[in-house]
Amino acid sequence: MCLSLPSKCGDLQPVPNGNVTVFGTYQDDVSEVTCNVGYVASPRGVSLAQRCLITSVWSTLEGTCKQSKFWKMEQAFVEEIPWALTEHSKMCVKGVFNDTSQITVNLKQTSGQRIIHMAFRYEADKVIWNVRNEGNWQPELERYLGPMPLVPGDSLNLTLHVQSDRLQYTLNEAYVYTIPLLGVNNNTDGVKITDISMLVIEGPVSLTFINLVEGC
The missing domain is CATH 2.60.120.200 (Jelly Rolls)
Incomplete structure (x- = not known):
């Protein structure tokens, strides 16, 4: 009797202005991105997570880390x-x-x-x-x-x-x-x-x- 091995995903690409944490590289394992200080997940409310799929590739990252501090009006x-x-x-x-x-x-x-x-x-x-x-x-x-x-x-x-x-x-x-x-x-x-x-x-x-x- 032959048993199939679970799918395994490769390394993830780095995310600009964010840190990637990988919680495993086999099927259904996930990774998460934490944006650096001064950056926020964009678009608003998006989950910066990826899942290892049965096809041995990571799901598509749905957002990015966008700068949160620019400049303000000096006055109203x-x-x-x-x-x-x-x-x-x-x-x-x-x-x-x-x-x-x-x-x-x-x-x-x-x-x-x-x-x-x-x-x-x-x-x-x-x-x-x-x-x-x-x-x-x-x-x-x-x-x-x-x-x-x-x-x-x-x-x-x-x-x-x-x-x-x-x-x-x-x-x-x-x-x-x-x-x-x-x-x-x-x-x-x-x-x-x-x-x-x-x-x-x-x-x-x-x-x-x-x-x-x-x-x-």
């Missing part, structure tokens, strides 16, 4: 919107997400008393929105829009489109986030679109293009 981007926002108004923001801190995109009244707030929170792995009305945040109304889709080094192309019943944010032509607008005055939790006069962007993003009139 603050710009007055040329005219009052109305239905069909569009704005465009382009840049590069550089770090693991959060990015905030705020539409605000000049006085800062009323703000429509959107945040991309890398560490918390979420995108949220909230409002500040008459100087008070409403933390109990913080809304979850989805998981954080960016890792440091990714492009950030964000279009804001005012529609009849919503603010629509489109990120990298792939992720769409909506904030509802209610009533005849197009308000969200009491903040009217007509109150908005400023765009403020803060966080680890290097801006390359801004258009407050026509969008991208």
Whole structure:
């Protein structure tokens, strides 16, 4: 009676900016990659693991280690919107997400008393929105829009489109986030679109293009 020997995989290729740990080289054994300090697994949430297959080859590595520290804006981007926002108004923001801190995109009244707030929170792995009305945040109304889709080094192309019943944010032509607008005055939790006069962007993003009139 002949017994077949288990499949055995060869050596793995090194992974740039990461360390490979091999937990065996026979069929169904696995390896894992730990990214070096200053680097993160990309795309976000990917498993940097490989498995030894019955064909005696390692499975394909699904991601890479990407640099997590680049540079930050020296100060917030603050710009007055040329005219009052109305239905069909569009704005465009382009840049590069550089770090693991959060990015905030705020539409605000000049006085800062009323703000429509959107945040991309890398560490918390979420995108949220909230409002500040008459100087008070409403933390109990913080809304979850989805998981954080960016890792440091990714492009950030964000279009804001005012529609009849919503603010629509489109990120990298792939992720769409909506904030509802209610009533005849197009308000969200009491903040009217007509109150908005400023765009403020803060966080680890290097801006390359801004258009407050026509969008991208």
